[in-house]
Amino acid sequence: MNAPTRQPDADIRELSYSEAIREAMGLALERDERVVLMGEDIGVYGGAFQVTGDLVERFGADRVMDTPISELGGAGVAVGAALTGLRPIYEFQFSDFAALAMEQIVNQAAKMRYMLGGEASVPVVFRMPAGSGTGAAAQHSQSFEAWFGHVPGLKVVQPSTPEDAKGLLLAALEDPDPVVMFEHKLLYKMKGHVPEGWYTTPIGKSAIRRHGKDVTIVASAIMVHRALAAAEKLAGEGIEVEIIDLRSVRPIDGDAIIGSVKKTGRLLCVYEGVRTLGIGAEISAMIAESEAFDFLDAPVLRLGGAEAPIPYNPDLEKAAVPQIPDIESAARRLARREV
Amino acid sequence: MSDDNRPFAIRKYDAARLRDALRKMYLIRFFEEGAEDSYMRGLIHGTMHLSIGQEASAVASCIGLTDEDKITSTHRGHGHCISKGAEVGRMFAEFFGKEEGYCHGRGGSMHIADVTKGNLGANGIVGGGLPIAVGAGLTAKRLNTGAVAICFFGDGANNEGAFHEALNMAAIWKLPVVFICENNKYGMSTSTERSTAVKNIAERAVAYAMPGHTVDGNDFSAVAETVETAIARARAGEGPSLIENLTYRWRGHSKSDRNRYRTKQEIDEWIARDPIQRFRKELIEHAILDESEAEKVATEARQEVEAGIEFAKSGTAPRVSDLARYVYAEENA
Structure with missing residues (x-):
C-alpha cells in the first residue's frame, strides 16, 4: 500500500486520504456559502470513518447536517437543494446504502438536466466509502462503481491517492453535474503529499x-x-x-x-x-x-x-x-x- | 372579517386575480382535451395522464405563490404547470416533441417543467418529487429567500417510503414546505381503501407532528384557504403542513386504462361536481363577473389552446445528431 513514487521534496506536506477529503470540504465550506454537507452521523460523531471529523465545530450544524437514517430521502433532499441553488455534498455512510437511494441518484439526479432540456442543473456530490478488506461482510464491503458508471448524466470518480482525493472532490464540487465519488475504506489512513489550497484534479483523466x-x-x-x-x-x-x-x-x-x-x-x-x-x-x-x-x-x-x-x-x-x-x-x- | 360570510377566495383576492384563476382552470381543461384529441389523431405519441376534474386543486393551491416559490409536480402534472404560469403553446410544443417545448422535446408530458416560473417539474416516478421539494425548502431556509415549496403528490405516493422520509425531514428541520396530496381515490386501479391503512391520508400528519387537513379538493375557496394558512405557517418558519385535497379524475389513469375498477355511476357523480362550474357559479353569485364575462373567459381560454396547438404543429423537430445534447453541461452548447 505504498503511495505512488514521488520525488523527495523539501516542503512536502503529507496528509492522509481522509484528511485530504476533509481539507477539501473545509475549503469549500469556507469559500462558498451554498455548500452544505449532509449525511448520517457526520456531525459531532465525525462520520463513520471520521472523514468529516471536526468540520461541524468549525462550520456549525446548519452546514454540516446530520440526517436521519433515510438514504432515499436524504439523497433526494440533496438533489432538490442542488436543483434550487445549494451545493450539497451528501455522504453515504457506506456505498452499499446507496442501493436505498438509487431512485434519487439514477432516476432523478442523473436525468434531470436531460429531461428538462438543459434548463436545470443538479450540482450534487455523493461521497461513497466503498470496498472490502475491513471484515464488514456482504452488506458493507461492495464496489458499485460500474453500476453508477452505467448511467449517462452521472460522473463517477475513484481517487487512489490523498492528492487526487482532494483534487477530485473539489473538481466534483465545481462541476455543474452530479458526481459520485468512491472512496476506498482501506485508503483512508494512507498518507501522501497533498498540495495546499484550492486545486482540482480533472474528471475524466487517468x-x-x-x-x-x-x-x-x-x-x-x-x-x-x-x-x-x-x-x-x-x-x-x-x-x-x-x-x-x-x-x-x-x-x-x-x-x-x-x-x-x-x-x-x-x-x-x-x-x-x-x-x-x-x-x-x-x-x-x-x-x-x-x-x-x-x-x-x-x-x-x-x-x-x-x-x-x-x-x-x-x-x-x-x-x-x-x-x-x-x-x-x-x-x-x-x-x-x-x- | 367576522361579518363577511363570502367564501375565502372572494374575500382575499381581487377580481382580476379571480378571473385569472377561472381562466387557468379553463386552460387546464381545454389543454387536456386538446392533448387527448391530438393523441387520438396521432400527433402525440407515448402516453399521458389527464387531470380533468382536478382543476380546482391545482389552481387554488398555487394562487398565493410567486415565481420565487417552487413546486414539484407529478405524472398528472399539466394542471400544476399551467397554474404556475406556463404557456400552453410551449407545453403543446413539448408534447409534440418539438424544440420550442419547455424541455426542447426531451421530456414530454411526464417531465414537463418551467424552472423560470419555479416549477421544478412533473415526475415519472411516484413519490419522486417528495424529497426534492424538501431540498427546495432547505435551500429557501439556508439562503433565507422567504420562498416556500409546494409538493404535489397523489394518493398512490403516500405509500412510498419517500413520503415518510420526506415528511419527517421537513418536520425535524422546520422547512417551508406544503405537502399537497391530491387524493383522487385510485392509484392507477387500486383504491385508497385497499391501499392505505388510514381513512384520510391527512391523518398521517400526526406521525410527523405537523398539521394535517382533509379538504374538498373541488371547492376552490376551501383549498385556497387551507393552503394559504399552510403557506403562512411555512413562511413564518413554523414548518411544513400536510393537506389532502379530495378530488377525482374523470378520465382513466392513462391511455391504457379500460376503467374496470370503478362504476359509471361513480364517475357521473363526480362529473356532477365539476370544480370549474362550481367556481364559475361562485364568482357570478358574488358579482365578480357576470354570465357573459365568464363565457368570454372560457372562449378566450379555448382560443389560447387552439393557438397553442397550431404553434406546436409548426414547431421544429430536434436534430437526431443532438440526441446526447443536455446529458452534461458541457454538451449544452
Missing part, C-alpha cells in the same frame, strides 16, 4: 503511476497500490509494467489506455467490483474496438471481484478480490505469453 514497456495494467483505487507492489516484484524479473490509475470511471480516459496498449501490446484490467459486466469488460471492449487491437500480442485479461458476495471469514474475504500475488501472476503470464 494518471500513469509507473512507466513500462511490457504490460499495461489499468487499475483503480486500492488496486493501483496492489498493482504497484506487483510491478516492483516483476521489475526484478525484467518485466516492466506500465500502470494507469483510472481515477474516473465515467467518463473513462480511453485515449490514455489505448496509447499505452499500443506501446506494450498487453493489457490487464484490475478492479475490485464483480468481474463480470464490470469496468474490465468495458476497457477490454474499448481496446477491441480501437486501433490498439492490431498492437495486441496477447489476449486481454481481467482480474475482478469473485462471483459471490463479500464473505466474512478473513481468508475468504481476501480471496474474493484481487491481491498482489494474483496481479503479479497474471501480469507475468501475459508478459511470457502464457495465456
